[in-house]
Amino acid sequence: MPLRTVTPFLPWIAIGSLTGLAWAGWRLRGAWASLRAAQRAAQLERAQREFGDLMRDAERPEAHAHELLKALESLAGLPVAAVLRPSAGEQELVFGEPDANALAGLKLCADCGRALGPGTDHHAGEPDLYLPLRGRDAALGAVTLRGIGTEALAPDQFAHAQALCDQMGLALQRRRVQDEARQAGELAQVQSTRNAMLAAISHDYRTPLATIMGSASSLQTQGERLTPAQRKELADRIVDETARLTRLTDNTLQLARLGAPGVAALRCDWESAEEIVGAALRRVRRRPDGERVKARIDPELPLLWCDAALMSQLLDNLVDNALKYSPAEATVELVVRRVGEEALFAVRDRGPGIDPAWRERVFDAFQRGDLAAFAQRPSGAGVGLAVCRAIAEAQGGVLSLRPRGHGGCSFEFRLPLRAAPELPEAPI
Amino acid sequence: MKLLLVEDDRELRVTLREALAVEGYDVLTAASLADARAQLAHAGPIDAVLLDLGLPDGDGEELLQALRRERSTPLIVISARQVEGQKIRLLDAGADDYLVKPFGIGELLARLRVALRHRGTVAQPALTLYRRAGLEVDLAAHRVKRDGADVRLTPTEFKLLARLVRQAGQVVTHRRLLADVWGPDDTEQTHYLRLYMAQLRAKLEADPAEPRVLLTEPGVGYRIAEPG
Numbered sequence: 294m295p296l297r298t299v300t301p302f303l304p305w306i307a308i309g310s311l312t313g314l315a316w317a318g319w320r321l322r323g324a325w326a327s328l329r330a331a332q333r334a335a336q337l338e339r340a341q342r343e344f345g346d347l348m349r350d351a352e353r354p355e356a357h358a359h360e361l362l363k364a365l366e367s368l369a370g371l372p373v374a375a376v377l378r379p380s381a382g383e384q385e386l387v388f389g390e391p392d393a394n395a396l397a398g399l400k401l402c403a404d405c406g407r408a409l410g411p412g413t414d415h416h417a418g419e420p421d422l423y424l425p426l427r428g429r430d431a432a433l434g435a436v437t438l439r440g441i442g443t444e445a446l447a448p449d450q451f452a453h454a455q456a457l458c459d460q461m462g463l464a465l466q467r468r469r470v471q472d473e474a475r476q477a478g479e480l481a482q483v484q485s486t487r488n489a490m491l492a493a494i495s496h497d498y499r500t501p502l503a504t505i506m507g508s509a510s511s512l513q514t515q516g517e518r519l520t521p522a523q524r525k526e527l528a529d530r531i532v533d534e535t536a537r538l539t540r541l542t543d544n545t546l547q548l549a550r551l552g553a554p555g556v557a558a559l560r561c562d563w564e565s566a567e568e569i570v571g572a573a574l575r576r577v578r579r580r581p582d583g584e585r586v587k588a589r590i591d592p593e594l595p596l597l598w599c600d601a602a603l604m605s606q607l608l609d610n611l612v613d614n615a616l617k618y619s620p621a622e623a624t625v626e627l628v629v630r631r632v633g634e635e636a637l638f639a640v641r642d643r644g645p646g647i648d649p650a651w652r653e654r655v656f657d658a659f660q661r662g663d664l665a666a667f668a669q670r671p672s673g674a675g676v677g678l679a680v681c682r683a684i685a686e687a688q689g690g691v692l693s694l695r696p697r698g699h700g701g702c703s704f705e706f707r708l709p710l711r712a713a714p715e716l717p718e719a720p721i
Numbered sequence: 722m723k724l725l726l727v728e729d730d731r732e733l734r735v736t737l738r739e740a741l742a743v744e745g746y747d748v749l750t751a752a753s754l755a756d757a758r759a760q761l762a763h764a765g766p767i768d769a770v771l772l773d774l775g776l777p778d779g780d781g782e783e784l785l786q787a788l789r790r791e792r793s794t795p796l797i798v799i800s801a802r803q804v805e806g807q808k809i810r811l812l813d814a815g816a817d818d819y820l821v822k823p824f825g826i827g828e829l830l831a832r833l834r835v836a837l838r839h840r841g842t843v844a845q846p847a848l849t850l851y852r853r854a855g856l857e858v859d860l861a862a863h864r865v866k867r868d869g870a871d872v873r874l875t876p877t878e879f880k881l882l883a884r885l886v887r888q889a890g891q892v893v894t895h896r897r898l899l900a901d902v903w904g905p906d907d908t909e910q911t912h913y914l915r916l917y918m919a920q921l922r923a924k925l926e927a928d929p930a931e932p933r934v935l936l937t938e939p940g941v942g943y944r945i946a947e948p949g
Contacts, residue, residue, distance in 0.1 A: 539823055543803060560805055560940055563912040567930055568937040590930055596912055601939035602805045714912050
């Protein structure tokens with residue numbers, strides 16, 4: 294409803310006082326005017342109610358900024374612009390086309406939470422009116438009615454405009470509160486998962502620590518009563534379990550590194566599968582049971598684009614698991630071959646196999662934050678397998694578990710092949 | 722043999738000192754960079770340095786750089802940091818070796834023996850005749866034999882093998898190998914190394930898939946096994 298429909302009544306009073314007809318006319322006009330005023334009030338109220346309903350159900354109130362602008366434009370017949378601050382940290386949203394001056398006014402109005410401009414107590418001489426979008430305790434934005442000048446809004450219109458703005462402000466505030474509650478919930482979830490992971494890590498650390506403590510304290514208190522062979526056995530056990538703890542530490546650190554936000558810095562290069570496997574074999578052969586590992590490598594494999602240190606860690610973990618959880622005499626196979634456009638690294642054991650229900654979960658049992666499930670996990674489903682999967686995925690590959698025909702597991706890592714680089718002219 | 726052990730953790734310092742003393746080494750110790758600098762300046766000739774990186778008054782890397790400006794005393798880094806990039810940087814900066822904590826005394830003694838053998842021999846190879854597992858490399862005569870029979874190598878293969886033999890028992894980084902064998906412009910071409918190492922292994926190893934002499938240090942470089 295345009296501002297300029299406010300009827301000038303005064304002339305009618307002058308004429309109406311002269312004649313009865315005029316008096317009756319005046320009465321009529323008066324009634325007409327009250328009717329018009331009542332109608333206008335009802336209209337404003339309806340508009341407020343409708344906008345209020347819209348805001349109440351709005352999941353993202355800022356998406357309805359244009360409705361607010363339109364309502365204010367038709368009220369004042371002037372161009373309107375707005376600034377919205379839907380969340381505490383994020384950038385402001387700007388609607389309409391405020392110039393630099395208007396934008397500064399909008400920010401000022403939103404910051405101080407008071408109406409500024411003609412018809413207000415602040416900056417009354419300015420040509421533009423600024424109204425804050427008031428939330429419960431602060432403004433979450435502002436609108437400006439451009440060029441309203443001295444023809445300020447009528448009091449009821451002013452109140453109406455401010456009411457619309459406050460509906461937006463309250464809706465924005467509600468959304469902020471909801472966002473904050475959701476973020477707090479997510480944070481609590483992360484926290485509880487992390488606590489469960491820490492509990493799982495310390496559980497995994499305790500086993501080798503218990504062996505070390507047992508062996509070392511036996512040497513300490515019973516040393517003289519033990520035979521040299523017994524003493525050597527205890528010392529060997531301490532060394533072996535320390536190696537296990539070291540691997541656990543490396544895995545935990547790697548998992549934290551690969552799981553951190555942002556892309557972990559990989560050191561990819563053209564690597565030879567034969568060399569990676571050769572180095573892994575060299576490490577495993579130092580173990581007393583290391584001879585059980587048999588390797589087969591497809592000689593036609595091209596160079597692979599991967600991180601050699603990560604690949605070593607992946608193979609060490611898979612081979613370690615396979616040796617640990619399969620019968621003492623059984624062979625562990627390490628096979629590398631080309632399958633289509635991928636290199637397949639398979640570590641195969643003759644262990645008890647893994648229950649179908651666990652085949653997928655075995656890689657993240659450690660990270661689930663479910664301590665009851667963690668306690669029932671299959672052997673080996675600790676930080677080792679979790680880091681293997683993280684390593685596989687960091688290099689653009691896939692790690693999966695397949696049951697073997699006559700018992701046991703095959704852990705399979707598939708790495709996509711890339712076009713190998715040019716080689717120098719051979720032979721040199 | 723006089724060693725300087727720079728390590729700020731008291732327990733580890735005492736353990737290592739005693740283990741090294743049992744082997745007949747005369748061990749000086751330092752718990753900080755300042756301490757280590759003072760020892761190097763005043764303790765007379767030192768045959769080798771064992772250097773921890775995270776010291777209370779700075780990074781051990783500073784000591785390596787300062788030391789390398791003056792002398793070629795063998796230096797082995799002992800660090801809890803398992804980061805390939807750092808390992809390579811320190812090796813390229815002149816560290817003889819890099820041991821990640823925790824390590825066994827046997828391993829430390831082996832690396833120390835190798836480092837001491839190469840001491841003061843940056844210009845001249847420590848040994849000109851390398852023998853191990855049926856392989857014989859005669860650098861002076863440019864001759865390579867396996868199980869007594871001559872093996873023909875291409876000039877590049879021989880250069881690569883000779884470079885590793887010059888530092889037998891120590892890891893040589895990819896970058897160093899590429900610079901010394903192919904030249905300073907080719908230090909990024911690690912795939913050359915993969916090809917030539919595969920060729921060398923095919924000619925020199927009994928089982929190239931499980932090498933005993935030409936060893937890979939994943940992500941860092943190559944090492945030819947200690948002779949013997």
